[in-house]
Amino acid sequence: MQGKARKVVQAILYEVIAVACVAPALSLMFDAGMAHSTILSILMSGIAMSWNMGYNWAFERWEARQAQRTRTWFRRLLHALGFEGGLVLILLPLVAFWLDISLWSALLTNLALFVFFFVYAFVFQWGFDKVFDVPLSAQQQARC
Template identity: 90%
Template sequence: MQGKARKVVQAILYEIIAVACVAPALALMFETSMAHSTVLSVLMSGIAMSWNMGYNWAFERWEARQAQRRRTWLRRLLHALGFEGGLVLILLPLVAFWLDISLWSALLTNLALFVFFFVYAFVFQWGFDKVFDVPLSAQQRTAEC
């Protein structure tokens, strides 16, 4: 699977699994209802999907210009760090407002989510590439005849 279809399937699967994990965790951590934490999780998911699409577009554009196009463990690590680090900053005001907590508490919450999502993003992307193959931007170039 390649192109836009790959990106859409990747983002949707990623976020469905994420909401299923995050909503109950937030409900337990902040002693709030599942409904309240699920709405927050869905809002965060929508923002994350937008970030995912933009970030992956930029990453694959950069990746396609590299001499070495294979997705190494280091490249996957940098991809996960960049994605999750950017998302922590983007979601900070929403988490603080929604949970009625300080920016510091929201940052700590986002960092806890970062730890989970850092591992999750790495494992998810590896598994997704195994099932659907890597995008053309990460495939080795073959010599033309």
């Protein structure tokens, strides 16, 4: 599977599996009902996807104005830290309100989710590539 279809299937599967993992964990950790935790997980998923689009748009506009446009290791690190840090801050009040916990507890919860998603993204992408093969951009060209 390649192109736009791959991206759509990848995004949907990623979020559906994430919600299926996060909702029960939140329900158990905070003694919240499964429906309550599932709604929160879906809200966080939607916010994360929206933040992803907006953040990447802004980052690429900034990047286009730079004299040096190469995506260095440092620039990729800044991109990742900015994205994740921004998402943690955006989700902080929602998590605190929804779970009726302090901002400190919400921050710790968001940091735990950050660790989970770091590992999950790696494992998911590996599995997705095994099932659907890697995109053309990552395939080695045949040698003649």
